[in-house]
Amino acid sequence: MxxxxxxxxxxxxxxxxxxxxxxxxxxxxxxxxxxxxxxxxxxxxxxxxxxxxxxxxxxxxxxxxxxxxxxxxxxxxxxxxxxxDPLAPDLLAEVARRLRAEVPGAVFAVEVEDGRSMRHDPTWPIRPYEDDHPAVRPFDTDADLMAAPAVKLLVRAGDRDPDLFVKLVAGAVAGLAEATHSSNSGLVEISAAGVxxxxxxxxxxxxxxxxxxxxxxxxxxxxxxxxxxxxxxxxxxxxxxxxxxxxxxxxxxxxxxxxxxxxxxxxxxx
Missing domain, CATH: 3.40.50.1000 (HAD superfamily/HAD-like)
Incomplete structure (x- = not known):
């Protein structure tokens, strides 16, 4: 430097x-x-x-x-x-549509209210310290998933190699959003394009x-x-x-x- x-x-x-x-x-x-x-x-x-x-x-x-x-x-x-700089609801809808087509068994969670709250699929694995957290709750339908801007969309699909899974997800959302990962658990994190x-x-x-x-x-x-x-x-x-x-x-x-x-x-x- x-x-x-x-x-x-x-x-x-x-x-x-x-x-x-x-x-x-x-x-x-x-x-x-x-x-x-x-x-x-x-x-x-x-x-x-x-x-x-x-x-x-x-x-x-x-x-x-x-x-x-x-x-x-x-x-x-x-x-x-x-x-x-969140993902807009219409963008969330298109990203979710593409991922459901490309990744059978995909489940989602969204970080909303600038990351102060989370909404998730009923089968989403919740961390122990967020059990019963009032800001973390399941959604009933995809309409709930797409109801508000989300600073991050999270996707899982069972046990996956994280490096291979992120490539699959990135290919599915190319041109729409950014995909990355920060764990070894098969969790992929999706942000708005350029974020x-x-x-x-x-x-x-x-x-x-x-x-x-x-x-x-x-x-x-x-x-x-x-x-x-x-x-x-x-x-x-x-x-x-x-x-x-x-x-x-x-x-x-x-x-x-x-x-x-x-x-x-x-x-x-x-």
């Missing part, structure tokens, strides 16, 4: 936090130290807004977040969505007057690839997907080894 970055962008799951979903004190302290020194720190995640509290409770500084793979930019201080982590982060950087050459980004999964390719310097954690390891400029320790904090502590000594 030639000089220290002005903004640090980091994915959360598989990158910043441990596999048990905890954030280490070392990582929290390192990020707080950088913010105090004037360096911008941004969380860039596939998570919806309603999942961010689990991370903010462990941070000591309320840094902004680019959520839902770039579809939402969130200010935690004001609890406000600064920007949202990626890179696009959401670029929008926020423009507000700060920061060029991509001044951004250092960390990630671990295919949904991070657009951001890592866009940033001035990219770093993959040791546990990253092969595609991420292939395109990143540098590597650091795994998420369970506090790889992000270790890299930043070396770059910005206390």
């Amino acid at each position: 030639g000089r220290l970055p002005r903004l640090i962008a980091t994915d959360i799951d598989g990158t910043l936090i441990h596999e048990d979903h905890t954030l280490s004190r070392r990582t929290a302290d390192t990020l707080a130290r950088l913010v105090d020194s004037g360096t911008h720190v941004v969380l860039v995640t596939g998570r919806p807004v309603r999942w961010l509290s689990l991370v903010y409770e462990q941070l000591t500084v309320p840094v902004p977040a680019v959520c839902a793979n770039g579809a939402v930019v969130y200010d935690p201080v004001a609890d406000a969505v600064l920007r949202a 990626t982590k890179a696009a959401g982060l670029a929008w926020l950087c423009s507000r700060y007057g920061i060029d991509e050459s001044e951004v250092l980004a960390f990630g671990d999964m295919p949904n991070d690839v657009p951001m890592l390719a866009w940033a001035g310097r990219s770093v993959a954690v040791a546990n990253a997907h092969p595609r991420v390891l292939e395109i990143a400029d540098d590597r650091t320790g795994s998420n369970d080894e506090d790889g992000v904090a270790a890299y930043l502590d070396g770059l910005f000594p206390a």
